[in-house]
Amino acid sequence: MRAGALVVDYxxxxxxxxxxxxxxxDAAARELTWFEPWSRVSEVGGPxxxxxxxxxxGGKINLSYNCLERNIERGFGERVALHFELERGEAxxxxxxxxxxEVSRIANCLKSFGIAKGDRVIVYMPLTPQGIFTMQACARxxxxxxxxxxxxxxxxxxxxxxxxxxxMVVCADATYRRGKVVDLLAIVDRAIxxxxxxxxxxxxxxxxxxxxxxRHRDFENCVRPxxxxxxxxxxxxxxxxxxxxxxxxxxxxxxxxxxxxxxxxGVHLLMRHYYDTRENDVWWSTSDIGWIVGHxxxxxxxxxxxxxxxxxxxxxxxxxxxxxxxxxGKYRVTTMFTAPTAVRMFMRSGPGPIETHDISSLRVxxxxxxxxxPEAQEWAVRHLGKHGAAVVDNYWQTEIASxxxxxxxxxxxxxxxxxxxxxxxxxxxxxxxxxxxxDGHGGLLIMKRPVxxxxxxxxxxxxxxxxxxxxxxxxxxxxxxxxxxxxxxxxVLGRSDDVLNVAGHRIGTAEVESALLTHPAVVESAVxxxxxxxxxxxxMAFVVAKGPEPAGDAAAGLEAALIAHVRDTLGPIxxxxxxxxxxxxxxxxxxxxxxxxxxxxELGQDAGDISTLED
Ligand code: PRX
Numbered sequence: 001m002r003a004g005a006l007v008v009d010y011x012x013x014x015x016x017x018x019x020x021x022x023x024x025x026d027a028a029a030r031e032l033t034w035f036e037p038w039s040r041v042s043e044v045g046g047p048x049x050x051x052x053x054x055x056x057x058g059g060k061i062n063l064s065y066n067c068l069e070r071n072i073e074r075g076f077g078e079r080v081a082l083h084f085e086l087e088r089g090e091a092x093x094x095x096x097x098x099x100x101x102e103v104s105r106i107a108n109c110l111k112s113f114g115i116a117k118g119d120r121v122i123v124y125m126p127l128t129p130q131g132i133f134t135m136q137a138c139a140r141x142x143x144x145x146x147x148x149x150x151x152x153x154x155x156x157x158x159x160x161x162x163x164x165x166x167x168m169v170v171c172a173d174a175t176y177r178r179g180k181v182v183d184l185l186a187i188v189d190r191a192i193x194x195x196x197x198x199x200x201x202x203x204x205x206x207x208x209x210x211x212x213x214x215r216h217r218d219f220e221n222c223v224r225p226x227x228x229x230x231x232x233x234x235x236x237x238x239x240x241x242x243x244x245x246x247x248x249x250x251x252x253x254x255x256x257x258x259x260x261x262x263x264x265x266g267v268h269l270l271m272r273h274y275y276d277t278r279e280n281d282v283w284w285s286t287s288d289i290g291w292i293v294g295h296x297x298x299x300x301x302x303x304x305x306x307x308x309x310x311x312x313x314x315x316x317x318x319x320x321x322x323x324x325x326x327x328x329g330k331y332r333v334t335t336m337f338t339a340p341t342a343v344r345m346f347m348r349s350g351p352g353p354i355e356t357h358d359i360s361s362l363r364v365x366x367x368x369x370x371x372x373x374p375e376a377q378e379w380a381v382r383h384l385g386k387h388g389a390a391v392v393d394n395y396w397q398t399e400i401a402s403x404x405x406x407x408x409x410x411x412x413x414x415x416x417x418x419x420x421x422x423x424x425x426x427x428x429x430x431x432x433x434x435x436x437x438x439d440g441h442g443g444l445l446i447m448k449r450p451v452x453x454x455x456x457x458x459x460x461x462x463x464x465x466x467x468x469x470x471x472x473x474x475x476x477x478x479x480x481x482x483x484x485x486x487x488x489x490x491x492v493l494g495r496s497d498d499v500l501n502v503a504g505h506r507i508g509t510a511e512v513e514s515a516l517l518t519h520p521a522v523v524e525s526a527v528x529x530x531x532x533x534x535x536x537x538x539x540m541a542f543v544v545a546k547g548p549e550p551a552g553d554a555a556a557g558l559e560a561a562l563i564a565h566v567r568d569t570l571g572p573i574x575x576x577x578x579x580x581x582x583x584x585x586x587x588x589x590x591x592x593x594x595x596x597x598x599x600x601x602e603l604g605q606d607a608g609d610i611s612t613l614e615d
């Protein structure tokens with residue numbers, strides 16, 4: 001397969017970085033507007049230094065300024081920045097100049113509540129203008145936003161509010177899921193019950209009837225009277241712009257911290273040179289602001305590049321299987337970003353819904369978030385690439401915030417492989433004792449040195465950040481298993497740790513296990529991921545119940561109750577598909593649950609070496 005006109009030549013771009021890495025990043029940074037120049041491009045430590053790194057030290061820059069004023073100064077004020085398609089059928093467009101006014105009003109409103117540089121603000125909002133503008137408003141005044149996906153439950157939200165020490169929560173009263181109203185305000189109220197750190201909750205009311213409590217303020221009433229002018233704070237290149245929580249192997253999600261400088265430089269560079277964005281492009285990412293893709297490639301990237309984007313709230317197959325294709329036709333979308341799960345969903349509906357729409361504007365379809373199975377990729381090339389659009393994979397993580405591996409639109413596509421290392425990213429595939437494996441052999445994927453667009457730390461837990469850097473393995477440990485071919489294409493096969501990937505969403509087995517343990521009927525639990533034809537993986541829980549092992553109707557009833565319990569505390573994305581009741585869990589002599597054995601047994605496979613098992 002080969003597609004697209006050659007825009008960025010990979011080898012040439014790679015050479016320009018390897019010849020002079022600091023010169024490469026210096027040039028990338030100069031494409032943005034700085035209030036004050038930096039004195040040094042990089043100060044970078046490897047595993048020996050716990051991965052400490054600083055970029056563009058001394059420089060002053062603001063992410064929101066670079067998305068808005070910078071483009072208005074370039075003459076793009078009247079260009080549409082965002083076309084919104086909201087779940088209730090409402091469509092609204094905003095030019096760059098209008099976005100600046102809206103964002104500034106919200107920024108002034110946050111200030112009126114005493115929010116200042118460095119304060120943390122939780123954003124619990126669906127993919128709406130108010131959600132994106134609130135993120136930009138925080139960045140504008142140097143406050144640190146932490147978006148919590150508006151599908152997460154009260155326990156997940158409460159943990160994030162507490163961990164971030166957020167004085168303010170900005171939320172919507174409702175989100176809509178396939179036409180159903182989900183009461184977000186009720187979830188917020190459960191999450192902040194007894195939490196005194198939260199002083200104010202600003203509520204964007206979509207459902208007129210939503211009553212407000214004592215800490216609540218009406219978003220529109222507070223924002224509308226504000227001045228539409230709010231000069232951007234001159235934040236330091238290394239000042240945090242946001243915290244985004246993601247799952248790890250231990251029970252508590254970790255707050256990944258990204259900064260104004262290196263993050264902005266990397267996202268802008270890759271938006272232009274990897275995602276090949278041109279000024280007249282119409283971009284559409286189907287992610288959500290609750291995930292890193294929604295931060296880098298909805299809220300910031302497209303506006304850093306100065307292009308127009310489509311933002312749509314709602315599932316890609318709702319209200320009908322043709323909705324995505326009809327919007328591509330309506331807005332003449334040129335570049336799209338989605339996840340393999342969405343492609344597999346499109347496959348299920350067959351090519352029919354595509355054929356009745358004009359998708360000839362589409363130039364590239366980028367996919368990321370989970371392994372892209374060749375069958376789905378080939379289907380997409382056949383049906384979505386029929387007018388010549390490339391369908392390409394890219395690999396990255398919340399911690400790295402932009403691609404580490406990617407197939408460029410102009411590269412030969414190798415199905416099953418995510419692509420080549422992005423210039424600037426030094427990768428190695430190693431054995432557990434740190435020796436590089438030969439090409440064609442699987443191993444642990446590590447990054448040898450920091451890149452400017454990766455996290456600086458884990459909020460409130462620098463030791464946890466340092467633990468990503470392994471002296472034995474010789475770099476930053478991605479947690480993924482990969483294999484490289486002789487030409488440098490890398491396939492990412494899956495996680496090497498206890499993190500699941502369900503429909504492109506990262507979920508820690510420990511988080512689900514902890515949620516199960518808060519149910520009174522559960523004594524012990526172990527969670528594994530099983531292959532799922534649509535979502536990549538699905539969650540299966542093994543539970544030791546209180547009293548005699550449940551069977552028959554009692555087991556079915558308890559299974560349903562436990563699934564509902566996880567859904568209610570963590571949110572629907574973390575709910576198990578199946579719960580099995582067992583008398584005991586397999587453990588090593590030191591007491592660790594051997595999840596691999598449970599999984600192998602469920603799949604009818606050989607469990608490998610079990611000599612260290614207790615029983
Ligand atoms: O396991 C890898 C998988 O998703 C993880 C990161 O998820 P998240 O932090 O949500 O960030 C997603 C950013 C796109 C990775 O550690 N993953 C991501 N992209 C791919 C992938 N696995 C295989 N192929 C990919 N292209």
